[in-house]
Amino acid sequence: MVGALGVLLKRPPTHPLVFFVTLRMLPVALLVALSMSLPAAGQTDAGHPSWTGQPRLVTVARKHSKAKKSKDKAPAVSRAQVELAQQMVRTSYALGQALEPKQRVALMTRLLYTMRPEVMADEKKQWAEELFGLAQQLPRNQDSESQAAEVDSSRNAAIATAAARVAVYDADRALELLDSLPSQNGNRPDPRTMAARLVFAGYMQRHGALGAQILLAHARKWGEHGGFPYVASALALGKLRPTEDASADEFFRQVLVVFERGEEGPYGVTDFSSLLQQAVAMEAVFEDSAEEAGRAVVGQLRKYTENQDVALPPEQKGLVVMALNNLRISAPKAYEDARKIAPGLFEVRAERVSVRVEIPKVDVELQSAFHELAEAMRTRRTPVETRQVIARGLQLVNAKYRAAACADCASPDAQSWALISLAALASPETIATQLNGIEDPFWHAYFLALAAQQVGQPTRVADPTARRVVGKEVAEPE
Secondary structure (H helix, E strand, O other): HHHHHHHHHHEEOOOHHHHHHHOOOOOOHHHHHHHHHHHHEEEEEOEEEEOOOOOOOOOOOHHHHHHHHHHHHHOOOHHHHHHHHHHHHHHHHHHHHHOHHHHHHHHHHHHHHHHHHHHHHHHHHHHHHHHHHHHHOOOOOOOOOOOHHHHHHHHHHHHHHHHHHHHHHHHHHHHHHOOOOOOOOOOOOHHHHHHHHHHHHHHHHHHHHHHHHHHHHHHHHHHEEOOOOOHHHHHHHHHOOOOOHHHHHHHHHHHHHOOOOOOOOOOHHHHHHHHHHHHHOOOOOOOHHHHHHHHHHHHHHHHHHOOOOOOOOOHHHHHHHHHHHHHHHHOHHHHHHHHHOOHHHHHHHOOOOOOOOOOOOOOHHHOOOOOOOHHHHHOOOOOHHHHHHHHHHHHHHHHHHHHHOOOOOOOOOOOHHEEEEEHHHHHHOOHHHHHHHHHHHHHHHHHHHHHHHHHHHHOOOOOOOOOOOOOOOOOOOO
């Protein structure tokens, strides 16, 4: 919004009447947005805006002056604020060095997504590689049939995130990191195949169709004993498809050769069926190739359903159903043949597990603090008064997390998140010092990272309860 202010205020006011008449010409919604944005830019103790230069009036721009208008547009934040935000990020990282792995993973994930990727690029690449190693220290769910699937899910997501962030800066290095991961043989969700979806996308974006064979070489190595990144390979097909149909079909057939080895577990079979479905949807493969692949899927699915001595776990039943649905769309002839030769496949039913969704309760005190700070910004309270309002809000946040209300959380609740972000917008020059009052080391570091985002690259802060919640007849407007 501060950036928009620099575009709107184009000419110094020469007379109060001119200023009044010009404002009358502006839409009401624009005036509201303008008034809300002024205090968010930060103020000096004298009560003046902290950005350089004086407010200027709006004039109607002509089409031929677009270049000049872009040149005169003021930056969203000052260089001092950008430098302050970077120092806050570095301080947050330093605070995290003493944390246990789970908290360090959560914090570093937040830091890697703080501000634009090109900001602190060298440090972020180093942190991404560090996160890649840390994520592998997280506990692993040893029982693939356990209901505690979130254990593996969190671990896999952290590994995938780290590899994807490395790929932002060096896609070849990201591929080397994925080479070092062990395979799950297609028997359970695999962090490497999950990460490959993001890494392959970054690699193909840089290398285009020429990179397809390099990715295939890596994938073949991973798939020697199962665990080929089939879904990720769809990205290569997408790049090859506009070039030449035969190139895409040949690539798909090379992948099919790997699949026909029969080394994949149920997850790998389902992933290949997903690749087949996407390839047909993109018209990247010929019909005979699609039907041949469909028959290969049926052949491998039968191994998991026709063994009467082994009961198919509920999770794998869902995989069988999903694979058949993909075949029904992408290889209809193979699907109909399967009805005749393997009717047992179609007797498998996925078991639906109902999950109770709990909506977090609204913390009345935090919500009041959020609205009090918003009102202080709207009414242009002095910087000293605004900081006092922020301090009261931070005391509530500190009390909540000091009491271990969210001991196992990897990120704060929406209300605390919004309050910290709004406080950073209201007082960018002093928010780092004010956050020293957060006593828990993890939350101090995490909130510092959130504040750095707002100081160095402001984003819109929404009311965290501006949505329908249990017990409220009418939701507050978005």
